[in-house]
Amino acid sequence: MREQKHRVVIIGGGFGGLFAAKSLKKAPVEVTLIDRRNFHLFQPLLYQVATGGLSPANIASPLRGILKRQMNTRVLLGEVIDIDVNKRRVILKDGEILYDSLILSAGARHHYFNHPEWEKLAQGLKTIEDATEMRGRILYAFEQAERESGLATLKAWLTFVIVGAGPTGVELAGALAEIARNTLTHDFRTFNPADALVLLVEGTDRVLPPYPPDLSAKALQSLQRLGVIVRLDALITEIQSDSVTLKIGDQIEKIPTHTVLWAAGVLASPLGKKLAERTGAKLDRAGRILIEPDLTIPGHPEIFVIGDMASYCYQTERQLPGVCQVAMQQGKYAAQLIQSRLKKKTIKPFHYKNLGDMATIGRAAAVADFGWTRFSGWPAWVLWIFIHIFNLVEFENKLLVMVQWAWNYFRRNRSARLITEQVRTQRENS
Amino acid sequence: MREQKHRVVIIGGGFGGLFAAKSLKKAPVEVTLIDRRNFHLFQPLLYQVATGGLSPANIASPLRGILKRQMNTRVLLGEVIDIDVNKRRVILKDGEILYDSLILSAGARHHYFNHPEWEKLAQGLKTIEDATEMRGRILYAFEQAERESGLATLKAWLTFVIVGAGPTGVELAGALAEIARNTLTHDFRTFNPADALVLLVEGTDRVLPPYPPDLSAKALQSLQRLGVIVRLDALITEIQSDSVTLKIGDQIEKIPTHTVLWAAGVLASPLGKKLAERTGAKLDRAGRILIEPDLTIPGHPEIFVIGDMASYCYQTERQLPGVCQVAMQQGKYAAQLIQSRLKKKTIKPFHYKNLGDMATIGRAAAVADFGWTRFSGWPAWVLWIFIHIFNLVEFENKLLVMVQWAWNYFRRNRSARLITEQVRTQRENS
Numbered sequence: 001m002r003e004q005k006h007r008v009v010i011i012g013g014g015f016g017g018l019f020a021a022k023s024l025k026k027a028p029v030e031v032t033l034i035d036r037r038n039f040h041l042f043q044p045l046l047y048q049v050a051t052g053g054l055s056p057a058n059i060a061s062p063l064r065g066i067l068k069r070q071m072n073t074r075v076l077l078g079e080v081i082d083i084d085v086n087k088r089r090v091i092l093k094d095g096e097i098l099y100d101s102l103i104l105s106a107g108a109r110h111h112y113f114n115h116p117e118w119e120k121l122a123q124g125l126k127t128i129e130d131a132t133e134m135r136g137r138i139l140y141a142f143e144q145a146e147r148e149s150g151l152a153t154l155k156a157w158l159t160f161v162i163v164g165a166g167p168t169g170v171e172l173a174g175a176l177a178e179i180a181r182n183t184l185t186h187d188f189r190t191f192n193p194a195d196a197l198v199l200l201v202e203g204t205d206r207v208l209p210p211y212p213p214d215l216s217a218k219a220l221q222s223l224q225r226l227g228v229i230v231r232l233d234a235l236i237t238e239i240q241s242d243s244v245t246l247k248i249g250d251q252i253e254k255i256p257t258h259t260v261l262w263a264a265g266v267l268a269s270p271l272g273k274k275l276a277e278r279t280g281a282k283l284d285r286a287g288r289i290l291i292e293p294d295l296t297i298p299g300h301p302e303i304f305v306i307g308d309m310a311s312y313c314y315q316t317e318r319q320l321p322g323v324c325q326v327a328m329q330q331g332k333y334a335a336q337l338i339q340s341r342l343k344k345k346t347i348k349p350f351h352y353k354n355l356g357d358m359a360t361i362g363r364a365a366a367v368a369d370f371g372w373t374r375f376s377g378w379p380a381w382v383l384w385i386f387i388h389i390f391n392l393v394e395f396e397n398k399l400l401v402m403v404q405w406a407w408n409y410f411r412r413n414r415s416a417r418l419i420t421e422q423v424r425t426q427r428e429n430s
Numbered sequence: 431m432r433e434q435k436h437r438v439v440i441i442g443g444g445f446g447g448l449f450a451a452k453s454l455k456k457a458p459v460e461v462t463l464i465d466r467r468n469f470h471l472f473q474p475l476l477y478q479v480a481t482g483g484l485s486p487a488n489i490a491s492p493l494r495g496i497l498k499r500q501m502n503t504r505v506l507l508g509e510v511i512d513i514d515v516n517k518r519r520v521i522l523k524d525g526e527i528l529y530d531s532l533i534l535s536a537g538a539r540h541h542y543f544n545h546p547e548w549e550k551l552a553q554g555l556k557t558i559e560d561a562t563e564m565r566g567r568i569l570y571a572f573e574q575a576e577r578e579s580g581l582a583t584l585k586a587w588l589t590f591v592i593v594g595a596g597p598t599g600v601e602l603a604g605a606l607a608e609i610a611r612n613t614l615t616h617d618f619r620t621f622n623p624a625d626a627l628v629l630l631v632e633g634t635d636r637v638l639p640p641y642p643p644d645l646s647a648k649a650l651q652s653l654q655r656l657g658v659i660v661r662l663d664a665l666i667t668e669i670q671s672d673s674v675t676l677k678i679g680d681q682i683e684k685i686p687t688h689t690v691l692w693a694a695g696v697l698a699s700p701l702g703k704k705l706a707e708r709t710g711a712k713l714d715r716a717g718r719i720l721i722e723p724d725l726t727i728p729g730h731p732e733i734f735v736i737g738d739m740a741s742y743c744y745q746t747e748r749q750l751p752g753v754c755q756v757a758m759q760q761g762k763y764a765a766q767l768i769q770s771r772l773k774k775k776t777i778k779p780f781h782y783k784n785l786g787d788m789a790t791i792g793r794a795a796a797v798a799d800f801g802w803t804r805f806s807g808w809p810a811w812v813l814w815i816f817i818h819i820f821n822l823v824e825f826e827n828k829l830l831v832m833v834q835w836a837w838n839y840f841r842r843n844r845s846a847r848l849i850t851e852q853v854r855t856q857r858e859n860s
Contacts, residue, residue, distance in 0.1 A: 038569060038849045055485035057846035065847070068616040077573040077849075095577070128850060139468060143507040147525070187494040189504045416487035417495070419468045419507075420558060 005030045006342060009090050009099035011080050011271065013040050013063045016105035016307030016327035021073055022066075023335030028342065031073040032097055034090065038062055038077050041128060044324060045388060047168055049131035050261075051138070051175035052183075052414035056128045080106070080271060085278045085300060101302050101338050104271065104289075105331065108308035108322065111267035111286070121239045122260040125168060134261060136419040138176065141259045142196075143419070146188050152256065158196040159257035161244050163236055164264035165202035166209065167359040170219055172263060173200040174362035177226040183414050198228045199255065201246060203264075205232050208367070210321050211357055215367045218376040222361040266322060268309045275303070284311045284319075293349035295334055304337075306330035312350070320352055329353065358384045435460045435502075436772060439520050439529035441510050441701065443470050443493045446535035446737030446757035451503055453765030458772065461503040462527055464520065468492055468507050471558060474754060475818060477598055479561035480691075481568070481605035482613075482844035486558045510536070510701060515708045515730060531732050531768050534701065534719075535761065538738035538752065541697035541716070551669045552692040555598060564691060566849040568606065571689045572626075573849070576618050582686065588626040589687040591674045593666055594694035595632035596639065597789040600649055602693060603630040604792035607656040613844050628658045629685065631676060633694075635662050638797070640751050641787055645797045648806040652791040696752060698739045705733070714741045714749075723779035725764055734767075736760035742780070750782055759783065788814045 006029045010017045013035035021033050042059040049056055063075045082091040083102070090097045110124030123134045138160065145157040160176055162169050180196035187193065200207070200223065206216040207223065207230060223230055231246060231253075238245040244260055246253045268287035276283050281297040282290040288311035291297055295304045295312070307327030312320050320326045333350045340347045356370035358380065366380035436459045440447045443465035451463050472489040479486055493505045512521040513532070520527045540554030553564045568590065575587040590606055592599050610626035617623065630637070630653065636646040637653065637660060653660055661676060661683075668675040674690055676683045698717035706713050711727040712720040718741035721727055725734045725742070737757035742750050750756045763780045770777045786800035788810065796810035 038573060038847070055487040055846075056850070057485040057848055060848050061845070062617075062847040064614075064617040065845075074576075074619040076577065077570075078577070128848070140507075143468060146504075147506065147508075184494075186498040187492075415491070415495075416485075417468070417492040418487055418490055418558070420486070 006338070007032070007098060007100045008103065008338060009034065009097055009101075010103040010105065011035075011090065012105040012107055012269075012307070013037070013075075014043070014105060014107050014307060014327060015324040016107075016331040017103065018063070018066065019328040019331035020103045020105065020304075020306070020335045021070070021331075023332045024072070024338070025070050027072070027335070027339045029072060029101075029338065031070075032076060032099075033063065033067065033073060034076045034078050034080060034092070034097070035063060036077070036079050038064070038075075040066060042388075042391070043126075046125055046128075046131050047171045047175060049128065049416070050125055050134040050172065051179060052135055052417040053175065055416045056132065060128060082274055083271070083278060083303075085275075085303065088302070099302075101304070103304045103306060103331070103334050104275065104309055105305075105307045105327065106269035106271050106309055108266040108268045108286070108288075110262055111265040112262070113265060115239070118239045118262070121241060122163060122262040124262040125172070126266075132418075132420055135417070137259055137261075138179070139417055139419050142184060142188065142193060144258070146190055148190075154191060155197075156242060156256040157258055158191070158193075159199065159255060160196065160259045160261065161199045161201060161255060161257050162261045162263055163201050164262070165200050165207040165230070165232075166263060167357075169200060169202070169263035170207055170223065170359050170361055172261060173198055173223060173228045174226055174360060174365070177223075177228050178362045179414065181227065183417075198226075199257075200228055200230045201234045201236065201244075202230070202232050203235055207232075208359060211359075211367065211369055212374065215369050215374055215376065219359065219361055219367050222365040222367075222376075225365075226362045266308065272305070272309050275305070279303070286311075288319075294337060295330055295350050304330075304334040306334055312352075314349065315352055321357075323357070325355055326352055358387070360384050436768070437462070437528060437530045438533065438768060439464065439527055439531075440533040440535065441465075441520065442535040442537055442699075442737070443467070443505075444473070444535060444537050444737060444757060445754040446537075446761040447533065448493070448496065449758045449761035450533045450535065450734075450736070450765045451497060451500070451761075453762045454502070454768070455500050457502070457765070457769045459502060459531075459768065461500075462506060462529075463493065463497065463503060464506045464508050464510060464522070464527070465493060466507070466509050468494070468505075470496060472821070473556075476555055476558075476561050477601045477605060479558070479846070480555055480564040480602065481609060482565055482847040483605065485846045486562065490558060512704055513701070513708060513733075515705075515733065518732070529732075531734070533734045533736060533761070533764050534705065534739060535735075535737045535757065536699035536701050536739055538696040538698045538716070538718075540692055541695040542692070543695060545669070548669045548692070551671060552593060552690040554692040555602070556696075562848075562850055565847070567689055567691075568609070569847055569849050572614060572618065572623060574688070576620055578620075584621060585627075586672060586686040587688055588621070588623075589629065589685060590626065590689045590691065591629045591631060591685060591687050592691045592693055593631050594692070595630050595637040595660070595662075596693060597787075599630060599632070599693035600637055600653065600789050600791055602691060603628050603653060603658045604656055604790060604795070607653075607658050608792045609844065611657065613847075628656075629687075630658055630660045631664045631666065631674075632660070632662050633665055637662075638789060641789075641797065641799055642804065645799050645804055645806065649789065649791055649797050652795040652797075652806075655795075656792045696738065702735070702739050705735070709733070716741075718749075724767060725760055725780050734760075734764040736764055742782075744779065745782055751787075753787070755785055756782055788817070790814050 008029050008031045010033045039060040045059045048054040067073050078092045112118040141157045148154040162173050177198045180193045184193035208216045235247045237247045244255050272289050289305045290311045293314045308322045358368045360366040366384045367376045368380040438459050438461045440463045469490040469492050475489045478484040497503050509523045542548040571587045578584040592603050607628045610623045614623035637649050638646045665677045667677050674685045702719050719735045720741045721735050723744045738752045788798045790796040796814045797806040798810040
């Protein structure tokens with residue numbers, strides 16, 4: 001009888017899960033990668049889909065395609081609903097899978113704090129469907145503006161409020177300002193798209209709060225040069241279908257708008273809560289599991305939690321940022337630790353090496369922070385483009401992205417400006 | 431006071447409507463193009479989206495972008511619900527627009543004859559959403575197959591039935607056979623995708639019925655070489671979620687399958703029926719309006735009906751085919767007639783000039799019929815690619831399509847293999 005190989009089950013095909021799987025390529029294990037979707041999503045460019053610069057397929061690669069030559073790995077389309085930690089089983093909606101080691105990397109969704117009713121009004125940006133929905137809402141607002149004759153209603157359709165000035169919010173604001181000022185010129189007959197108002201609302205005292213203050217200042221300058229209006233120290237107190245209300249200090253400001261885009265809080269996958277219930281592991285406020293220095297949970301060295309589901313505070317006493325670099329390095333570490341254990345070796349605790357943080361603000365402006373050096377403007381932008389393109393998983397995607405971007409860059413155009421069905425149905429029903 | 435220019439209202443931004451608008455570029459008229467969608471769709475390549483070879487944005491161009499420099503034309507996103515022929519008003523869901531000349535080119539939807547209950551079971555292919563839904567269902571079937579252990583259920587998931595062997599059905603069958611035999615090789619662990627069964631069902635006695643018989647024979651050969659099973663003279667008598675029943679002569683054949691793709695009948699936009707009620711114009715069985723030799727309707731020389739909504743039989747005593755060539759030439763003719771009337775001139779009745787018919791059957795096989803010459807195989811395929819690429823409306827689309835296709839051609843790959851939300855929700859609810 002053939003000996004049963006060590007079974008590694010990975011939940012989630014994002015950066016963490018995919019890199020864990022790839023790092024196990026030559027290991028004497030049987031890997032099962034489970035995801036609800038059949039593709040890996042390059043999330044850092046999701047805002048480009050939301051603003052019509054790229055198509056969904058440009059930033060999504062079928063997981064089977066990526067892993068097709070990795071013969072020790074199978075991919076399963078399925079939804080995990082629970083984990084039986086005693087019998088070491090992953091419970092799917094329609095089946096179950098046994099594991100010897102489990103890597104949990106199911107990511108996070110956007111989060112509306114104590115206002116679940118905002119979800120319908122303020123579109124978030126975590127999935128491909130979020131991105132096409134957001135793209136549709138932005139374009140739909142301009143279409144409605146073309147049909148409005150009243151000045152007040154016109155202004156509300158041309159006001160875009162982005163909540164949260166982290167990298168996603170900043171990049172969205174920059175792209176939106178450019179759409180209004182460049183891409184849509186000549187497209188409309190009854191108004192000037194450049195009159196659109198892009199408002200970026202942030203709860204802390206600066207944009208890009210995780211970055212060093214001088215880069216935040218540079219980013220703010222770039223945003224303002226593009227005409228983006230930034231409101232700092234501002235809290236959202238109410239969202240309605242035709243307005244947003246802010247509180248800045250003692251001031252209350254009510255802004256008429258039909259288009260609110262949500263780039264604020266995130267909440268870890270509900271699987272985290274399930275796992276905490278089953279194991280007694282602790283959760284932080286964002287639903288992340290507090291993990292050990294080796295990325296496992298207390299009392300269960302066979303269960304790893306990585307990426308946006310994990311709260312890891314050993315290194316800096318601060319939470320590691322929710323970026324793909326962290327998830328990739330954690331995925332790789334988990335794979336290494338599993339292999340070391342099979343060889344009865346030990347390795348050092350996980351250590352995150354920050355290779356640099358970057359954000360773009362519209363066309364040809366960016367900020368970059370590599371720790372040992374920081375820069376902004378053109379050089380940072382070129383670097384940003386290259387790093388992102390070369391990180392896209394499959395070669396054809398890279399090629400296409402490069403062609404499309406280069407072309408957009410010269411024409412200031414965005415070809416993927418489609419309003420697809422979702423939006424229309426929702427808007428018509430509302 | 432400025433004189434009111436002649437107002438031309440065009441309903442529908444497909445090939446007919448768009449070419450009518452473009453042909454009016456220099457005319458002293460005011461053009462309003464109304465569409466429910468914000469983009470023009472290059473329908474002949476829709477099956478490429480349905481099979482993951484192209485992305486939606488590759489074959490869709492924003493109407494505003496196409497017409498942005500045509501200053502006598504405005505584009506309106508809106509849904510026409512009726513036409514008031516007496517007061518010459520187009521009634522929108524939320525407004526109305528006056529016309530002096532009206533061009534009706536709202537196209538057709540797929541049609542399930544007397545079986546509306548088949549719509550949910552057999553996915554049609556007319557819109558971008560149809561295409562992404564069909565793509566999702568095809569890929570989902572392979573995903574389910576990976577999880578099946580029973581041989582009979584496995585076979586049902588790996589059986590794809592395409593109803594209708596017109597150009598769309600034939601092209602779909604060819605592309606599907608290639609996906610199974612080439613693209614997905616190595617992607618699965620529990621079965622061989624090449625075992626998939628692609629079945630093409632046609633009600634008449636040959637594939638590509640509108641083409642000359644010798645090209646139909648060539649197409650049949652190409653399909654069989656790709657492993658497609660063709661059933662001729664076959665009627666669909668029943669569709670269920672796990673089977674399709676055919677009647678061939680006296681034989682009844684029940685085929686277990688979860689994936690039925692509909693490429694059979696079409697029905698003209700319901701606006702045709704509305705217009706017939708208002709004017710007494712006649713409809714044919716497919717809901718098309720019987721038009722005069724100058725493309726107008728009896729008693730209303732100011733109302734043109736073109737493209738898939740029009741039944742035009744003066745030329746050959748046969749209905750003109752539902753292809754973009756016909757719609758484009760009709761759109762151009764309507765524009766010319768409107769301009770001639772403004773100059774008090776007359777022109778000859780519409781005459782359709784067939785520039786050739788083509789269909790592809792998988793990679794590097796095609797049939798072409800130009801009247802004066804017919805050919806098939808490689809040369810027809812290369813021609814097909816070039817004609818389609820150069821007909822795509824915007825340059826960036828052409829460039830992208832060329833890059834992506836060239837790349838796919840060498841790699842036998844299809845990068846846009848995404849299952850998006852629609853499918854999953856439907857399947858889960860069913």
